Amino acid sequence: MHELIVSPFLDHHLILRPGNSAGLKVPEHRYVELRDAAESGSPVPDWLCRPALRQWGVELNGQSASTALLVRGRPPYEYGRASYEVNMACNWECPHCYLGLKEDAGMEWEDREKVLHILRDAGVLWLQITGGEPTIDRQFPAVYSLAYDLGMMIEVLTNGSRLHNPLLLRLLTERRPYRLTLSLYGATEESYDRLTQRRGAWKAFRRGVDAALDAGLPVELSVIVTRDNEHEIDAMYELARVFGVRTREYNNMTPTYFGSGETLSTQALTRGNQRGVFTGCDAGHTSLHVDPLGMASICKVARDKQIPLLAEGLAGLAKLGGIADKALLRQGGCSGCQLSEQCSTCMPLAQRYRQADAPLGSYCQHSPKEVTTP
Template identity: 45%
Template sequence: MYQAIVSPQESKFVAVRAGQQAAIQLPSAYYGELAEVADSDGVVPDWFGVAARQAWGIELAGRPIHDVLVVRAPSVLSVTYSRASWEINKGCNFSCEHCYLEQRPFAGLPLTDKLRLLDMLRDMGVIWFEITGGEPLIDQDFVPAYKRAHTAGMMVEILTNGSRLYRDDLLETFAVHRPHKITISMYGASPETADALTQTRGAFKSAYRGMVAAAGASLPVEVTLIITKHNVEELGEMRAMVRDLGLSFKEYGSISPTYTGKGSTLATQVPSMVGKSDIFQGCPAGHTSFHVDPHGFATMCKVGRDSPINLISEGPEGLLRLPGIADVQMLRTGGCSGCKISSTCRVCRPMARVYQEAKAPLSHYCQHGMKEET
């Protein structure tokens, strides 16, 4: 299986390797040389071998290029995007209280259309690709869909609760087709806590078993500690458990309403975690990235789902409308019109609208509400 990907990315050319943060930016002439070598079934040139050794500590010079590199051609379509996320299925084996999906029906495209969708994304230039759900690893088509994306030369990140990661078929798939990252959500340090938050008996046992298996297989895993009222007292233990497995982690406590504007999830929020996010400094969603739901409808992102575009019926050309749709959703309307301190706001407009539709207290998302409480 290949060791690195060489690809156009918007107006640039990059070489990237799954599981590695370091990337190599290539002048167009160097990318052109690698494309010519790939067309002629040649070997990796010495200059790229030196760059790969410096960036990733691997030896590629002189090896048959098709054995170690995927050299992706520039998109010939009128629509190009470098990033996309995909809900392969909203179905989930957990029923988390804080989930931003109000409903989680187990439904989606048949495998033939899943593969067709992935081919579209490849052809329009998507290289950074996130597969999510629901719980993506319970989808019956996950393995063939994942292999299609990986073989196409995508840097695939999987967002999962980890409960299926111990399965041999998945571990074998990831050993051969290594993902760029597997992000596992962790919901507690004990069965009582995790099972309560996920409203699923055995959730802790299966998720922890998955983390242990992923760590044992040396997969590129990062754990997200989901902080809620159920588990905040176990936060120190959660950190220690992840460290003991040799895994990195980040912490997430900004519980949001569902993307359809229901506020029941906010009951799990830890008040001290509100307002800890960075200042919002703009977002390219809809311009350089987009989201696709289980039925092939594309929107600017997971939250801003207005005016969805059916990629299965319209094809990539439908995305020509997406930048305009995204720009409309980013306008500060409603309660945010004329805000004097919008330059230091911590939420994007689509997310603010979700909070407003949920009739959430201002203190959950707005500086005005935070000031009132101090």
Template identity: 50%
Template structure:
């Protein structure tokens, strides 16, 4: 198995190490040297760089055995997210997925989807759900994406991290990042949010196992009306564990346009959204749902198409879809906040809020934000 990944990245060329946030930017001629000399010994410049950057000694073997050299792509994508399954072992009332159905692609079509992502240039891939670790094909999917030369991140509730089969896989083929959601600092609050007795105990068990394995963990502290009184305790929990963390308190409607998730917010903990200045959704990254249907992102799911059926070539229309979805039309037409660059909500998200009938103040500065 390879030790490093050499890959184009937009207009640059990177050397990455699975499981590490550190990387190297190299000029084209050094990337091309690796690509054209895969049967030659690892060059001295890469040996020296690997030692300086990661303190690792590259083995004395051909480039093709030590480095996964990714081929250039004509499509210009660098990141993607993939919902393995919408199913979950929790039933959190704030979950934006709404109906959490267990369904998705069979194994051969999953492989086809991942190969299309690789051909599109995707270097960073987020595996999410639902809860990805309970997916029946998680281990096979993770392993296959890893062997395709992707830097993998996982978004999880951590309840299955204590499973030796999962933990051993992540030890051997380390993720770039493991992001765990936290729903409370006590069993009482945590279990109330997830609606599953014993979920806090499983989370602690999984987190302890992952830290013992020295996996790269970050925490998302989810604040709702149910656990708002433990916000500071959740921060203290993260600090005591020595883990980086972010606080999330603004809930979005469900992907089906349901308002029930918005109603779980803690009003006193809502944050003013930063001005939306645009993003590259659909241009340099995209999202795939459990059935391989591609959209510009997790929020903007209009005009989906099957990447499995259409292949990588289908991605050529995604940029046009993205541009059309970001237009401030309909309920946002004539908005001065949008015109002067101080609106805090992208158009696809605003559309979900509007369709759900959520209070205006949750997404529009005219409503008080």
């Protein structure tokens, strides 16, 4: 198995160690040198051995570049990042979930294989594997292993409920993700099980997070703040402190990705709209999203126009940039808006709020009286 990944990434050339988010940036001629060394089976050059030992503690001296390095080719696109939703199914039932019904559907293995190869060929270096709950998908281990073996740096978004499983732990320790992001839905059994609408969810989370931490996996927490658990915010952060992990907070509840609004009533009362001003987004140009059926979109929210990757292959991605440019243009109720420069909501998200008949205060800078025709 490769020790390091050597890859173009946008305008740069990176050397990365799977399971570790710190990397080295090298000039193009160094990339070419490593590519040639890997092709010819020469030893890893000295100039890389020393920093690799210092940065990651990996001894490459005397190793052949063809086995120690996985050198990625120069892609035809600049899609450095992607998220792949392996299956929307989940074993929990959180009412704030933007996936709504969470249908249990995914592709056959051969099709998943094709999609992963397309993502690799498109240049995807950083892959987020998500769901639903991805670890309950039967093919999660195969998807994860192949993505890793194709030279992608992997993050898994999970509720943690299956992480105590020895087979899963073995997979993740042998092929380390650079980040394992667990959602935190409360700080006590009572609130956790209530929010997730599953008895035993808290216990499963605790077993999972403890197992992952014991195994030395790079755990981080998404602290999810909703109406149901906001009384435990301090306790949730205390828990993260005890675990010794980094956190990110999610407290803006959005409509579902198809624009229904049942999720919005879960908004925490003590947390308002904390999104900063929207200053642009590179979705569809340097990143993309793939759903369980292999449909590519610019991101998880903007799925109106999708590209069927299985039918169109790598070439289909040529359309994604144009789709993104149109999706992000202020339109409909936002066209001509004088406040758009101060707005915190991108166009695709504003469309979901409108579809959901959400209160203006949850996404728009206009007061109800001002919103006649922006």
